[in-house]
Amino acid sequence: MPVLDFVSEYAEKNMLRCHMPGHKGRSIWGDFPEKIFSMDITEIKNADSLFESCETGGVIRQTEKNISDIYGSLDSFISTGGSTLCIQAMLTAVKLEKRRVIAVRNVHRSFINSCILLGIEPEWILPKYSDFAISGEIDTQVLENTETMLKKIPNACLYVTSPDYTGYIAPIDKLAEICHGYGAVLIVDNAHGAHLKFMEKSLHPISLGADMCCDSLHKMLPALTGSAVLHVSNKRYSPIAKHCMSIFGSTSPSYVIMSSIDRCTDYMRGNLRRDIENSLHWINDLRKKFDSSLFAPSGDPFHLSVNAGKYGFDGKIFAEILRECGVECEYSDSTLVILLLSPVFGSEDYSRLEKALESALKRIKDIKQRRAGESPKLPTEVPVKVMGMREAFFSESEEIPVGSTVGRVCAYAEVPCPPAVLIVAGGELIDRDTAEILRFYGVDTLKAVKL
Ligand SMILES: Cc1ncc(COP(=O)(O)O)c(C=O)c1O
Structure with missing residues (x-):
């Protein structure tokens, strides 16, 4: 070293x-x-x-x-x-x-x-x-x-x-x-x-x-x-x-x-391969303990995503309950809760996670936070670009409520939450669909290029 x-x-x-x-x-x-x-x-x-x-x-x-x-x-x-x-x-x-x-x-x-x-x-x-x-x-x-x-x-x-x-x-x-x-x-x-x-x-x-x-x-x-x-x-x-x-x-x-x-x-x-092998075994066991549709499919087993939207509850509320059960997630929005696992977790960590998931699932059913029928809005095309990202960023801009952004040019890429991915990039025109997706993912205000 x-x-x-x-x-x-x-x-x-x-x-x-x-x-x-x-x-x-x-x-x-x-x-x-x-x-x-x-x-x-x-x-x-x-x-x-x-x-x-x-x-x-x-x-x-x-x-x-x-x-x-x-x-x-x-x-x-x-x-x-x-x-x-x-x-x-x-x-x-x-x-x-x-x-x-x-x-x-x-x-x-x-x-x-x-x-x-x-x-x-x-x-x-x-x-x-x-x-x-x-x-x-x-x-x-x-x-x-x-x-x-x-x-x-x-x-x-x-x-x-x-x-x-x-x-x-x-x-x-x-x-x-x-x-x-x-x-x-x-x-x-x-x-x-x-x-x-x-x-x-x-x-x-x-x-x-x-x-x-x-x-x-x-x-x-x-x-x-x-x-x-x-x-x-x-x-x-x-x-x-x-x-x-x-x-x-x-x-x-x-x-x-x-x-x-x-x-x-x-x-x-040293032990990383061994720890990964053990973890994969425990993660597999954990997934089997729950309904197969609870978790979203994932190419990487260490990213465990609770499919809140499909399961009919709000991911943010589920994350809050998990927190009360002693588990802090990486990310949550209304549709999903992302739990990042690691080779350093041992079997006792997986048991803890299992118990927390079990009690959170029971509690979320009890408080009837089901959102059946509300499916996530998803981008279907790239918004129209009217100026470059750099030009938009350095333009004079103003923070406005998402509801007032239709027809305006985004000054800086907007994402559903700090670590996630963009819905509209700087320099792109915001249409009704984009504004709706932003709202769905909890974005309240957005920086728009000044008219
Ligand atoms: C997909 C992706 N790329 C890049 C980064 C930036 O990585 P770092 O925080 O190590 O600078 C992140 C951070 O969350 C990420 O999620």
């Missing part, structure tokens, strides 16, 4: 730290563990430097090589700014090649923000929305639409989010084949899928032919928030990846986060 070993050894030396950070390795107030402060260093001698590590070959680079070996990538690069930084870097890399970006529409906010910053105006492909606006399937029709678009747009980059928030996994192998057939590159937002490499058969985008992808280690594996990796399998991107990361990343990346990446890497080499 090159970075972790370095910071631990430095902490043991008890040097007088006449360097940043200002806490000097001490927990002044005592409400944070001393150890964390002692590990929180800056780029002192031999500590390497995140964005220069390709040249220095120091401890950070060694950690990156360890990760690359594990994932079978051509190269892997650490981020302490989450997948957000990796997405910014991947899009910078394809922008440097003057590629047009085609994106499957269920993108995360970090993609939208990167496009605004970089002046990228993506061409959209609508996935097949079936049950939820935050998850869309890439079926044969969507694959055909993608191919048609790639035929028309030379020098393209296809951007796909997989797994998505509900654990749906896109057919990355098929998309890679189509992309490469037309000279396009495939980049995948695999923020939710760092663990997919360790399934019985790897489902990781790099194993399936993606040119680049990002993994948030912190989302599904035991690593501190902010821990992520940018993987590259196309040799054109290796030499420029760090440069592309450095223009967005902080010049003070956290050594505590990097140390946690090291710990996580050690776990990948």
Whole structure:
């Protein structure tokens, strides 16, 4: 664990730290563990430097090589700014090649923000929305639409989010084949899928032919928030990846986060596969205890989505009851409740979850919160675009109630909840259907370009 070993050894030396950070390795107030402060260093001698590590070959680079070996990538690069930084870097890399970006529409906010910053105006492909606006399937029709678009747009980059928030996994192998057939590159937002490499058969985008992808280690594996990796399998991107990361990343990346990446890497080499195998067994058992329609189907078993809408109750109320039963979910809206599981959960955690689900189900029936007949509104086409996302963002705008937005231009992408996906992007015209979908997902106000 090159970075972790370095910071631990430095902490043991008890040097007088006449360097940043200002806490000097001490927990002044005592409400944070001393150890964390002692590990929180800056780029002192031999500590390497995140964005220069390709040249220095120091401890950070060694950690990156360890990760690359594990994932079978051509190269892997650490981020302490989450997948957000990796997405910014991947899009910078394809922008440097003057590629047009085609994106499957269920993108995360970090993609939208990167496009605004970089002046990228993506061409959209609508996935097949079936049950939820935050998850869309890439079926044969969507694959055909993608191919048609790639035929028309030379020098393209296809951007796909997989797994998505509900654990749906896109057919990355098929998309890679189509992309490469037309000279396009495939980049995948695999923020939710760092663990997919360790399934019985790897489902990781790099194993399936993606040119680049990002993994948030912190989302599904035991690593501190902010821990992520940018993987590259196309040799054109290796030499420029760090440069592309450095223009967005902080010049003070956290050594505590990097140390946690090291710990996580050690776990990948150690017990992770065993823990995944055990977890899959427990998750399977848990699913069997309940009606099969209670949970939405999911390509990734660690994303467990309660199909509230189909089951006839409001997901937000169900999440509230689960909270009272001691379980905090990742996300809820009126149609679904997303529970993120992890290889670090043990059998006792699954028993706890089972009991909480059982009592929440009983209670939700008792309080008769059924919403039968009310099905989610889903986007059926991309709204009409009247100006670029960047132009819309930098235009004068005003926050108005969603009910008054029909006929107005959205200034900034609107999503059903902070971590989810967009319903209308900046620069697009809001029609009646879009306004209704926004309302359905609980969006009350929206930033519209000033008339
Ligand atoms: C699909 C998706 N992509 C990217 C991100 C951004 O990842 P991070 O928080 O690691 O920067 C998120 C965060 O929730 C996400 O859900």
